[in-house]
Amino acid sequence: xxxxxxxxxLRNMVLFPFNEIxxxxxxxxxxxxxxxxxxCYDNNILIVNPNDNLEVNPDVSxxxxxxxxxxxxxxxxxxxxxxxxxxxxxxxxxxxxYSKDEEIYEALYSVLPGEELSVKEETAYVRALTKHxxxxxxxxxxxxxxxxxxxQWINNIY
Numbered sequence: 001x002x003x004x005x006x007x008x009x010l011r012n013m014v015l016f017p018f019n020e021i022x023x024x025x026x027x028x029x030x031x032x033x034x035x036x037x038x039x040c041y042d043n044n045i046l047i048v049n050p051n052d053n054l055e056v057n058p059d060v061s062x063x064x065x066x067x068x069x070x071x072x073x074x075x076x077x078x079x080x081x082x083x084x085x086x087x088x089x090x091x092x093x094x095x096x097x098y099s100k101d102e103e104i105y106e107a108l109y110s111v112l113p114g115e116e117l118s119v120k121e122e123t124a125y126v127r128a129l130t131k132h133x134x135x136x137x138x139x140x141x142x143x144x145x146x147x148x149x150x151x152q153w154i155n156n157i158y
Contacts, residue, residue: 002096002108002109002110003108003109003110004106004107004108004109005037005041005044005045005046005069005106005107005109006033006036006037006041006045006046006104006105006106007045007046007047007048007063007067007098007104007105007106007107008030008033008045008046008047008048008070008087009048009049009050009058009063009105010023010047010048010049011049011050014049015047015068015070015087015089016068016089017068017069017089017090017091017092018089019088019089020073020086020087020088020089021086021087022084022085022086022087023084023085023087024078024082024083024084025082025083025084025085026081026082026083029103029104030083031083032103032104033045033104034072034075034083034085036104037072038072038075043071043072043073044069044070044071044072044090045070045071045072045087046067046068046069046070046093046095046107046109047067047068047069047070047087047089048063048064048067048095048105048107049064049067050062050063050064051064057103060098060099060100060105063095063098063105063107064095065094065095066092066093066094066095066112067092067093067095067107067109068089068090068091068092068093069089069090069091069092069093069109069111070087070088070089070090071087071088071090072085072086072087072088073085073086073087073088074086091111091112091114092111092112093109093110093111093112094109094110094112095107095108095109096108096109096110126154126155129154130151130152130154133147133148133151134148
């Protein structure tokens with residue numbers, strides 16, 4: 001099923017399905033986009049990561065064909081004029097067409113079906129992820145080992 005949603009061009013960070021990120025906005029165009037998402041699209045928004053070397057407002061032909069369906073979980077307008085949000089990644093999407101009205105991008109998209117993994121593949125992914133987390137904790141001086149106690153009980157990737 002194809003639907004239309006406003007698009008947030010996210011730079012310098014990536015949102016994956018089943019994850020959350022916190023973002024702070026101060027541009028009026030971004031605040032308009034958040035308001036549109038809240039008022040017309042039930043807090044849903046498409047998250048797209050444009051190529052790093054593209055300008056601030058790229059042409060629709062330069063934007064990627066894949067993104068993430070996001071949901072605004074919390075929005076807080078700060079006294080200093082900035083807006084903070086928590087975005088939750090819901091699913092991967094394929095984008096068929098973009099449009100741009102004033103400074104706001106919109107896209108026609110459909111949700112991609114999730115991959116079904118065998119138990120053997122899933123176990124291998126969990127093992128690899130756990131190994132990478134352990135290496136990360138060893139390399140980053142301000143990380144504590146308590147994160148390892150939280151990850152030791154993970155037995156699937158969902």
